[in-house]
């Protein structure tokens with residue numbers, strides 16, 4: 001009992017306005033929400049559990065937040081699941097993270113198909129283990145006909161790497177005469193990014209109290225509203241997600257205008 005109480009007290013939630021689903025639905029819903037899901041390791045450490053236990057709990061949160069995002073009519077939910085820098089982690093942790101998409105999709109894919117969700121990814125899929133790639137590509141194929149929420153996993157994704165690839169492609173096109181360098185503009189670059197088919201995020205959420213971008217969607221976040229919370233990703237609740245959207249709905253976006 002005491003142990004349970006301790007765990008409860010450890011669960012850090014932010015205070016602030018509570019927004020109901022109905023309140024949030026009565027205002028403009030952000031079309032694209034991107035999330036840096038941070039704090040899994042710290043969540044596990046607080047409970048004297050291995051770090052991977054935090055990732056496993058985090059996976060369950062992905063399920064709940066995807067359901068809610070779909071119910072709210074959000075068009076794109078981009079989740080930073082594995083960065084190009086995450087390969088530096090211990091092999092056991094990397095191996096575990098690479099197994100999570102299989103576990104997640106193994107149980108959740110039928111619901112995603114049923115609920116009209118499309119699974120997509122950004123990042124370099126070629127470098128991830130075959131078993132992970134197969135699970136993801138099967139889910140992409142099985143949900144390709146859906147036209148509801150795009151559940152977009154950033155997997156082996158790094159924004160600088162994405163920009164380097166875009167610059168190389170543009171340089172190739174100029175060299176081969178397909179493109180005049182005077183014609184290069186923002187649209188040229190956007191078309192070469194991995195997000196060319198989706199709009200920029202309206203709202204970025206980062207959990208765990210870290211206030212940085214960690215090489216995530218550097219180009220795409222130019223006019224995005226940021227929302228940071230101290231809550232660790234495994235503790236991130238539907239209430240917290242509604243709070244982020246509710247607060248977003250009270251901000252004035254000017255996109256550089258007045």
Ligand code: FPP
Nearest residue numbers: 037038039040041042058059081100101104
């Ligand atoms: C950062 O927390 C989190 C990650 C690098 C992995 C995120 C992955 C999930 C939430 C599960 C994804 C699920 C699917 C279905 C792909 P951290 O480990 O850096 O936390 P710390 O800063 O507290 O150590």
